[in-house]
Amino acid sequence: MNTMDELLEDMIQDLYNAEKQLTKALPKMAKKCTNDDLKKALETHLKETEGQVEKLEQVCKDLGIKPTGKVCKAMQGLIEEGEEVLSDGKPSPIMDAGIIGAAQKVEHYEIAGYGTARTIADQLGHMKAAKNLEQILEQEKAADAKLNDIAMKSVNREAMQASGPAGRASLK
Ligand SMILES: [Fe+2]
Numbered sequence: 001m002n003t004m005d006e007l008l009e010d011m012i013q014d015l016y017n018a019e020k021q022l023t024k025a026l027p028k029m030a031k032k033c034t035n036d037d038l039k040k041a042l043e044t045h046l047k048e049t050e051g052q053v054e055k056l057e058q059v060c061k062d063l064g065i066k067p068t069g070k071v072c073k074a075m076q077g078l079i080e081e082g083e084e085v086l087s088d089g090k091p092s093p094i095m096d097a098g099i100i101g102a103a104q105k106v107e108h109y110e111i112a113g114y115g116t117a118r119t120i121a122d123q124l125g126h127m128k129a130a131k132n133l134e135q136i137l138e139q140e141k142a143a144d145a146k147l148n149d150i151a152m153k154s155v156n157r158e159a160m161q162a163s164g165p166a167g168r169a170s171l172k
């Protein structure tokens with residue numbers, strides 16, 4: 001890697017592979033949700049994620065680079081940890097709370113990745129690419145906020161209730 005353009009190319013290929021992995025992982029997570037709002041949020045974000053794959057293909061076209069060629073090892077690890085949550089017993093509100101945790105880790109990784117790539121694209125003068133990366137970044141931030149909202153408003157409460165007397169006693 002000798003230039004900032006090459007660094008940006010590497011980052012975008014990493015993000016492209018991460019999104020591709022997510023299009024396979026999100027349906028598995030959604031399937032296990034007992035909370036309908038959470039299920040819906042993951043399904044909505046799956047559709048957004050499919051759109052992000054296309055948007056990244058457009059970014060690559062604009063930059064004259066290929067989207068493929070990298071495996072995002074960080075996303076592999078995050079998804080593996082998400083699968084641990086899913087395989088740990090039967091679906092329950094407590095599993096839902098774990099799914100939110102795993103999904104928010106994914107969103108935060110994406111927010112970091114898109115934030116950095118957007119800034120570099122912007123500073124290199126790739127305005128169209130920067131704009132598209134910014135749009136994806138906003139979707140990831142909204143998805144993260146939505147998950148936070150669902151945790152606070154319903155899932156964590158349901159999970160504490162499902163935790164037995166001790167969990168219920170600490171409910172505020
Ligand atoms: Fe994404």
Ligand SMILES: [Fe+2]
Binds near residue numbers: 045106107110139
């Ligand atoms: Fe995302």
